[in-house]
Amino acid sequence: MRDAYHEHLDGLNASLVRLTGLVAGALGRATQALVDADLDLAQQVISQDADIDAMYADIEQQAFDLLARQQPVAGDLRAIVTSLRIVADLERSGDYATHVAEVARRRHPSPAVPAQLAPTVLEMGQMVQRIVAKAGAVIASRDLRLAAEIERDDDVIDALHQRLFGVLLDDGWDGGVEAAIDVILCSRYYERAADHAVSVARRVSYLITGERVVEPI
Secondary structure, rough: OOOHHHHHHHHHHHHHHHHHHHHHHHHHHHHHHHHHHHHHHHHHHHHHHHHHHHHHHHHHHHHHHHHHHHHHHHHHHHHHHHHHHHHHHHHHHHHHHHHHHHHHHHHHHOOOOOOOOHHHHHHHHHHHHHHHHHHHHHHHOOHHHHHHHHHHHHHHHHHHHHHHHHHOOOOOOOOOOHHHHHHHHHHHHHHHHHHHHHHHHHHHHHHHHHHOOOOOO
């Protein structure tokens, strides 16, 4: 009975890793749709958000079933409760991918991102994709070193966010208000997705060490 129980716990963890891969992929495709003005790709990301939501609901149900049927204590209880919090972080990051894709769709056939900012936006989106994928590796391996790397990676995202703001607030900006709003929105979506990856890393660190870290705002 206990072997089956721990198999279910392992399955819950594996589901979280798979969900992380879905979210990272969605962020990558959304970024490509944004910089390439690719309507088909944007629509694919938007449509596939339903898959992320369905997996979120399934993982949540798995966790609730374990809580109800097994009445776990100590480390097992902490693992299940942590999983519920992690899956919420991942689902929200999937929403941000959808928001980016929606910006791309709304501006099609014109690109939502001006050419002069496209390299920075692309770098930001690809970096967030890597951070979320790394969060999946942290969930799978419970590697505190990787968890700490995500904290440092998030600093890079914050710096790129500030770089974009600096360009948009400069007196020389001539790209228009509409483009500025789109870039600000997408930059904020990326920043928040990275923050959720940081939350995942911190939750795993807490699971391992029992020491809480203040969550990013």
